[in-house]
Amino acid sequence: MTPQALFVLIAWLPLTFALFVYFPPRKAIIVSFIAGLLFLPQRTGIALPLIPDYAGMVATCYGILLGILFFDFGSFTRFKPGWLDLPMLIWCICPFFSSMTNELGAYDGLNASLTQTTSWGLPYILGRLYLNNLAGLKELALTIVKGGIIYVPLCLFEIRMSPQLHYYIYGYYAHSSGVTQAIRGGSWRPSVFMSHGLVLAMWMMVAALIALWLWQSKTISNIWGIKIKWLVTTLMVTLLLIKSVGAYIYFIIGVIIIFSSKWLRNSLILLVLIFSINYYLLINLTNNFDGTGLVNWASQNFNQERAQSLEFRLDNEVKLKEKAHQNPIFGWGGWGRNRIYQVNWDGELQDTSVTDSYWIIIYGINGLVGLISFVSCLLLPVVCFAFWRYPAKTWFNPHVAPAAVLAVSLALFMLDSLLNVTYNPTFPLISGGITGLVMKKPEQIKSLKTIRSKLKTTSLIPQTKNQTPS
DSSP states (O other): OOHHHHHHHHHHHHHHHHHHHHSOHHHHHHHHHHHHHHHSOSSOOBOOSSSOOBOHHHHHHHHHHHHHHHHOTHHHHTOOOOGGGHHHHHHHHHHHHHHHHTTOOHHHHHHHHHHHIIIIIHHHHHHHHHSOSHHHHHHHHHHHHHHHHHHHHHHHHHHHHOSOHHHHHHSSOSSTTTTTTOEETTEEOOOTTSSOHHHHHHHHHHHHHHHHHHHHTTSOSEETTEEHHHHHHHHHHHHHHHOOHHHHHHHHHHHHHHHHHHHTSSOHHHHHHHHHHHHHHHHHHTTOOOTHHHHHHHHHHSOHHHHHHHHHHHHHHHHHHHHHTTSTTTOOOSTTTTSOEEEOTTSOEEEOOOOOOHHHHHHHHHHHHHHHHHHHHHHHHHHHIIIIISOGGGTTSTTTHHHHHHHHHHHHHHHHTTTOOOOOTHHHHHHHHHHHHHTSOOOOOOOHHHHHHHHHHHHHSOOOTTOOOO
């Protein structure tokens, strides 16, 4: 930990608190949350007794909680839990049972559950409390796009000069491997102030997808005085230059889903995606998955290097699944007990496993209970949004469009969790917001025809000099 990283981390708490002085609680929460995600240092923190360490986005959540306690304490009294909150509750407490069933002790279990609650539960609760309506989700979507725009020049700098900004500002690299994993296709893959290039690629993909849909749905026309179409083009070009094949695929899938809602007036493709994710997990858990076809497809459509990387991941997953199957309900708990160890030539146990996929890590540590609750936290709100409260025929409406594209982004993050570990606290924040939205009756939204008709009618009414337009 460098002095400058420590200084920024300590200063972040009063800065977050100050936002509540100048802005309404919802705006203060969204701005501090996205700003912390984009600029706080990685791999640094302050150890605290009994509660999770003051580090990264945990520091942001602590600052936000302090601001709510002082400026909007009544929001906690307005919280009404419902059945859709159950998956997140299970996801937050299952580490305790994982520790207890592996005889790691109640203290270890309590600490693991508190850590999970801070990383996932707190962003989720903030979303439930403050983003549980269409206006709140629109504000979040706009802030994500603005965050993506701010990151564009930083990404372009690192694409040219290598991922050095975290090193320049904080004195060390964001990822323990430095820049050794940052070369892709003859150029550098940026990470800026995020933990890894894959996390950044996922963030820029989401920002570009949201901006595209807000433009097409005519939700906004400009940001900071710049026409939205130029900002969309800039974000898409930057995404292309990042050279992340996974982000390309997710973006294309997202585009197909949201535009099919406009053309086909249904959520069939989103349903296919959700079914495919669950089917993939099912055949993996039952040992009926053969990755040969997937590796061959990657080799034919991309290159041999990508295919070998995918094959390496799948081979490691097979070994990790065999270990996880030995403790299938609550998993092995923490401390690397879910990993594969072999005796090396010195007679010492050596960790030989490589964990690239989020789902296999969860299954190994927290078992089926953890995995099912994790998947439900991300996909159940999307299903309720698309097939219960706001069907696809409403997604092109400017009032619903931001929430719709955020829901699609949540499903895409779950898809990415089948292959990578790209944790981003924005996604539990989105999950909480959409859960709160669908737990209420659908909001009254005016059709586009009604809006245009009123605009035409209003424009035909002659106004006197002293009349104020409505």
